[in-house]
Amino acid sequence: MPPLWTLLALGCLRSGSTVDLQPQLASITFATNNPTLTTVALEKPLCMFDSTEPLTGTYKVYLYVMVDSASSRNTSVQDSNKSPLRSTFWQTMGGRTRPYRAAAFDLTPCGDLPSLDTVGDVNQAAEILDVYLVRVGDNGTCLRDPNFRGLCNPPLSAATAYRFKYVLVNMSTGLVQDESLWSGPIHTNQPTPYTAIDTWPGRRSGGMIVITSILGSLPFFLLVGFASAIVLSFVDMGSSDGEMTHDSQITQEAVPKSLGTSESSYTSVNLGPPLNRAEVFSSKLQD
Numbered sequence: 001m002p003p004l005w006t007l008l009a010l011g012c013l014r015s016g017s018t019v020d021l022q023p024q025l026a027s028i029t030f031a032t033n034n035p036t037l038t039t040v041a042l043e044k045p046l047c048m049f050d051s052t053e054p055l056t057g058t059y060k061v062y063l064y065v066m067v068d069s070a071s072s073r074n075t076s077v078q079d080s081n082k083s084p085l086r087s088t089f090w091q092t093m094g095g096r097t098r099p100y101r102a103a104a105f106d107l108t109p110c111g112d113l114p115s116l117d118t119v120g121d122v123n124q125a126a127e128i129l130d131v132y133l134v135r136v137g138d139n140g141t142c143l144r145d146p147n148f149r150g151l152c153n154p155p156l157s158a159a160t161a162y163r164f165k166y167v168l169v170n171m172s173t174g175l176v177q178d179e180s181l182w183s184g185p186i187h188t189n190q191p192t193p194y195t196a197i198d199t200w201p202g203r204r205s206g207g208m209i210v211i212t213s214i215l216g217s218l219p220f221f222l223l224v225g226f227a228s229a230i231v232l233s234f235v236d237m238g239s240s241d242g243e244m245t246h247d248s249q250i251t252q253e254a255v256p257k258s259l260g261t262s263e264s265s266y267t268s269v270n271l272g273p274p275l276n277r278a279e280v281f282s283s284k285l286q287d
Helices: 004-010 122-132 206-260 262-270 275-286
Strands: 040-043 059-067 100-106 133-136 161-170 175-179
Touching: 040 161, 059 133, 100 133, 122 133
Parallel strands: none
Antiparallel strands: 040 133, 059 100, 059 161, 161 175
């Protein structure tokens, strides 16, 4: 038996040659951020096409994508011979003119589905999610690779409504065996404008506030340190110039004195008193 959530989400009912169901968004249990700006995760059509009778042979499921429009709900994905369309992302302008095939995968028999009880195992989680989910828009390199020859599943456009459709193809005949209904419009996320970002500190942890404060004040301290270094360099330059000027002035004043006044001083020391003073001194001795 398939998981209960898969049966409830996908319906598993037939109506003629078309299963009466629509592709659904993946459960939030397995894709918490869904849709994103450029991707949409869908539940694979497990136990859809073989719900009434087992299928024999080799089958693949094609996933078609188209931008939502007034006529997209009734758009066909097969030609008059019941062959599936092979239109690509480039040929349809990203699904704006007609559907393009975004993915193809094997139909897993309903009795071979892995148990969801082991989804918590890290070693098996990726493999199990690959069985249950398909992500549209997860190939960001195929558009830029001129040598790419596979099925290109490029990123979707942001803030755009898309519709999706599953088609069961019999690989032995190459013809459409069955198909689902088109999904309802599924919108990719819209980019958040800068003014709408919540900056209230009450929604931040204490550690985030401390780190933000440190990083915000770091440029200020760097600027102060840089300015202080410049001021100190000017002060050191000024003090060194003053010392050099003072020394040079002393030297300049000492040289003239040694050359001009030393001889006169020396002469005045060796000369006797003036003549009039000598006469007075002699007269006193005679008395």
